[in-house]
Amino acid sequence: DAMVIQNPRYQVTQFGKPVTLSCSQTLNHNVMYWYQQKSSQAPKLLFHYYDKDFNNEADTPDNFQSRRPNTSFCFLDIRSPGLGDAAMYLCATSRVGGPTDTQYFGPGTRLTVL
């Protein structure tokens, strides 16, 4: 089945220790998104790629970086995780990013920062 895959599902890291979350998709979609979602809050868009074109949200901290080496894979790097970065990180894809375009989500990675 075509899908969005995120690994790992649960990630524990120490305060200040870099961590990388991965996302892959078999949908062959052009657009990939990274969201941060804290408990009982709306997903917050961190950045998205339209193909290789990187789009950073204005309020995304510099501590968060992303890479998309090819159409299928996208990575979220947190350079120095703080306690406030503990959250669910959601990867999503959409075909072309247009107004009628549904976003399909992966299962998410729950990050714990000790």
Add this chain to the structure above:
Amino acid sequence: GQNIDQPTEMTATEGAIVQINCTYQTSGFNGLFWYQQHAGEAPTFLSYNVLDGLEEKGRFSSFLSRSKGYSYLLLKELQMKDSASYLCAVFDSNYQLIWGAGTKLIIKP
């Protein structure tokens, strides 16, 4: 600023009907989505409305009034598995998806 408002939490009884409301103020409008999110899981797509009116899809229906900046999600014949958060999201004029915080729906037997 841009804003999506939904009730924080609702409770309903198994087998009953529940309506979850969403009001929005955004810079432009290019469609409204409803997503279902079970605890600890990713959101899954339920519906998309861009024209006024009611869209029915099985037990779930979604309604939109663009002039009022208002939508609702109607769930019929509630089942225990419908216990989840329901998120309303709007595409603004820049095709940015603006998300509500979600409505936690609790189903009681």
